[in-house]
Amino acid sequence: MISCHDAVRQLWEYLDGTVDQADRALVEEHLSRCRRCCGEMEFAQELRRLLAGPVPADIPAEVQRRLNQTLEEMDR
Amino acid sequence: MDLLDVRPGKTVEDSRTDQRESFRDLASSQLPRLYSIARRLVGDDAEDAVQDCLLKGFQRYDQLKSAESGPAWLTTILVNSCHDVGRACARRPQAIDFDDVERFSLYRKIAYEDPFPYSDSLHLDFLGEFGPEDVHAVLMRLPPLYRIPLVLVHMEGFLAKELARRLDVPLGTVLARLHRGRKLFEKELWEYAEETGLLKEGTS
Structure with a gap:
């Protein structure tokens, strides 16, 4: 059995799939009996979605023009 | 070729x-x-x-x-x-108290501060206040050493071991940076929300 502190500390790694089999089983056992930590896990999943969300900026026309110019001038 | x-x-x-x-x-x-x-x-x-x-x-x-x-x-x-x-x-000096960062829990902070008193989905409402521009601004507050692995794993879908190979650093180093980066991201989300009045706008 592990404490809430230990379970929460490993949640992101658990969701990444980078904890080993034994630790994975301990986290799952803890989650099966701790409602608060299940809430933490759902929150961690949402945070990951937020992080993976859309990128705000398209490439500005002026930047694209300068980078294309770099390509055109290569090896001349 | x-x-x-x-x-x-x-x-x-x-x-x-x-x-x-x-x-x-x-x-x-x-x-x-x-x-x-x-x-x-x-x-x-x-x-x-x-x-x-x-x-x-x-x-x-x-x-x-x-x-x-x-x-x-x-x-x-x-x-x-x-x-x-x-x-x-x-290389620019950045004073980060990682003991403080390690102790911080965004989940608990939101529950304690209760920025949406009438909400029954407090934590999701908090995250819902952040648009793509806000998330970008928060990420930019992180030192690049922690931001880069975080973005590559979560946005580009890299595996930590793949990242270690591409950056030519030990896997343990990448995992430690990812852990610190995630904790910093949580802390900066809260501080950004406070500094920019995001939560006040959300409750108005």
Whole structure:
């Protein structure tokens, strides 16, 4: 059995799939009996979605023009 | 890509010209994607990073094994260019109390501060206040050393071990940076929300 502190500390790694089999089983056992930590896990999943969300900026026309110019001038 | 590609009636110089043209076609088609990744990795230094990537890619184009792997090959070069830019930025002194960061829990902070008293989905409502521009601004508050692995794993879908190989650092180092980066991201989300009045707007 592990404490809430230990379970929460490993949640992101658990969701990444980078904890080993034994630790994975301990986290799952803890989650099966701790409602608060299940809430933490759902929150961690949402945070990951937020992080993976859309990128705000398209490439500005002026930047694209300068980078294309770099390509055109290569090896001349 | 090599001399075998020299077609009948064409000289080696013709073939090199074809190679240059083919690199330009590849790079040109990938520019928006490369710039978008670089923006998230190094913010305002994105243009410099992409330019560095183009120059290095051009110099090493003969190392590309097949046209299909061109986009992934350019991404690897870009990641290293961004890492170089990030390393240069990381030399600036940044006082971060990691004991304090390690103790911080955004989940508990939201529950304790209760910014949406009438909500029955407090934590999700908090995250719902952040648009793409806000998330970007929060990521830019993180030192590049922690931001880069975080973005590559969560936005680009890299595995930690793949990242270790591409950045040429031990896996343990990447995992430690990811852990610290996530904790910092949580703390900066809260501080950004407080500083920009995001929560007040949310409750008005």
